[in-house]
Amino acid sequence: MELKLADNPTIEIVSEKAFLDALEKTNADALETLSEKQEEYKRIWSTARSVGRDFHGLTDGQKKAFDLVKEGKNVYLTGLAGTGKSYIVERIIEWAQTSGLNVITCAPTGIAALNVGGSTVHRVLCIRPxxxxxxxxxxxxxxxxxxxxxxxxxxxxxSMCRMDLFDYLSAVLKIAGKIRKQKGKGLCQLLVVGDFCQLPPVITNEERRFLEEKYGYDVGEAFAFQSSEWAFWNFEEVELCEAIRQRDAHFVAALNACRFGDKNGARWIEQHALVNPLPDSIILCSTNAQARDENMQRLNALKDEEMTFVAHVTGEVLKSDMPTDEELSLKPGARVMALVNNSEDTFMNGALGTVINCDGPGALVRLGLVPFCWTRH
Incomplete structure (x- = not known):
């Protein structure tokens, strides 16, 4: 990086204490903001933790979310990955159905909807995207x-639900509430699940222009909590902090720090990472193009004949809602990952496996210790 300075300025190197003292004199508000951010980072490192290997039942956060839903509250359930958000949602659905309640599960995208066994928000609302x-x-x-x-x-x-879509959903639920009132019922209860530190809504430049014209300000990421209707639902926020998927409490804290933008989390991971990666380790790529190139190199290194599977698409499906490419090339020995949850709980989204055979009408994949047959169309 090249730093260009004009008029021969004087550069003085000062200590952190001297910098903070000068900042306090010239901009006390900035110093207060910096102090608050540091306190928030300390809280993040202290709250994230893991549970023991012999843990059974619900964590404190999961139980709190469950109880609030049972009380009829509207709940925003969040937390870092691996804290059991999906698990407690499944338990809530089981309880609601057993209690005679009608439940609708939906998500902003087709892939997300598949993973919760529900529909897209647009399908529930009977509108086009x-x-x-x-x-x-x-x-x-x-x-x-x-x-x-x-x-x-x-x-x-x-987190992937755009602000205008949430506003529309809220408006429709209010209309449905008037119909429910005629039947002696109250407004539908709302449970929203996700992490605003993860994937934001997808917005094109044209859509951003339209949104800013509609709302009259810079919409930023256009998250649902920025919508006009978010405050109406008076959500009880529950953040799950107890990681079930990871057992190393320090690693969990570092991941949580990264989630909130604390660079110390990335530094901790870098300091504790292996110098030489494991032979079968997963490589994280910053772009789809890099991941595609890496996958092709690994596939080409396998000796067996390559087989191409072509997807059978039923109905109108957006390419952005397809879990994977329409054409998928495989070889025996290729590593694969499940991209959706199986309805019979045979495998879950993110499960890793290895292709055993793919020269017939389908591919035989070993997921963990259980072979699974994926049929080619």
């Missing part, structure tokens, strides 16, 4: 909509 960007989208409840009968609506991966 672009409708919420219109200046006056006229929220409505179709006569055959399930929303007037819905007692609990679960919105997963809420």
């Amino acid at each position: 672009g409708r919420t960007l219109e200046k006056d989208p006229h929220p409505f409840v179709p006569t055959d909509s399930p929303l007037p009968d819905c007692d609990l609506l679960i919105l997963d991966e809420v």
Whole structure:
């Protein structure tokens, strides 16, 4: 990096204490903000923790979320990966259905909807994906909509739900609430799940221009909590801090620090990382192109004949909602990962496996110790 300075300025190297003293005199507000950020980082490092290998039942955070939903509260459930957000949502759904409540589960994208066994928000609302960007989208409840009968609506991966879509969803739920009132029922209960530190909504430049024209300000990432309707639901926030997937408490704290933008988390991971990677370790890539190149190099290194599988697409499916490419090349020995949850709980999203055979009508994949057959179309 080249630093260009004009007019021969004087550069003085000072200690951190001297810098903070000068900052306090010239900009006390900035110093207060810096201090608050440091305190927040300390809290992050201290709150994230792991549970023991022999742990069974619900963590404190999971139990709190469960109890709040049972009390009829609207809940925003968040937390770093591996803290059991999906698990407690499944338990809540089981409880609700056993209690005679009608539950609708949905997500902003097709892939996310597959993982929770639900539908996309657009399908639930009976609208096309672009409708919420219109200046006056006229929220409505179709006569055959399930929303007037819905007692609990679960919105997963809420971080990917754009602000205008959440506003539209809220407006439709209010209309459905008027229908429910005629039947002696209250407004639908809302449980939103996700982590705003993870994937934001996808916004094109044209959509951003439309959103800023609609809302009258810079919408930034256009998260759901920025919407006009978010405050109406008065969410009880529950952050899960007890990691179940990871057993190293220090690693969990470092991951949580990275999640909130604390560079010390990345430094901790770098300091404790192996100098030489394990032979079968997973490589994290910053772009899809890098991941594709790495995968092709590994695939080409295998000696067996390559087989190409072509997806069978039913109905209108956006390419952005497809879990994987329409054409998938495999060889025996290739490492693969499940991209959706199996409805029969045979495998879960993220499960790793190895291709055993792929010269027939399908591919035989060993996931862990259980072979799984994936049929080619």
